[in-house]
Amino acid sequence: MQNIIGIINNFQVYIIAALFVLVVILLIMVITAFKSLNRLEGRYRKFMRGVDNKNLEELITGYLDKVDKVEKNSDDMKEIYKELDTRLKGCIQKVSVVRYRAFEDVGSDLSFSISLLDENNDGVIITGIYGRNESTTYAKPVDRGISRYDLSEEEKQVLQNSINKV
Structure with a gap:
C-alpha cells in the first residue's frame, strides 16, 4: 500500500495534468452537446409551429385526411373529364x-x-342551289366520311376538306 501511495506522490503532477x-475534453464535449441540442430544439419548434396543443399524430392524421379528400376530388374530376371527352x-x-x-x-x-362533321366523320352536308327563279336547299347525311347519296363535285370537295381537318 505504501508503494502505491509513493508512486501516486511521485506522479501527482502528471496525474493532475x-x-x-x-476535464477540458469533457467540457468541450458538453458544449458541443448543448449546441447540437439547441439546433435540434430549433428544428423541433419549427416543425411543431402552428400545432396549438395538438399532438403530432392528430396533425398527421388531419393532413392525411385532407390528402384523401383531394385524391377523391381528383378521381371525380377524371371521371368528369372522361365523360366530357366522350x-x-x-x-x-x-x-x-x-x-x-x-x-x-x-x-x-x-x-x-x-x-x-364530328370526330368520327359523321354528320351532314347541306347544299343550297340558288337560281333566278327559285332556290333549293337540301341535306345529305354522312356516315364515317361516306354519304349513301350521290354527291356533286362541290359536295365531294367540301366533304374532303372537312375530313382532312384535324
Missing part, C-alpha cells in the same frame, strides 16, 4: 364551306355546300 486535460367526340368539330355558281346565267357565287 491528465485529469485537467480530461360527349365532345359527338359534337361538330370539322366544318367546311364551298361557294360556287350553280348556273351560268346567275351572276355571283350564291350557291353553297357546307359540311358539318
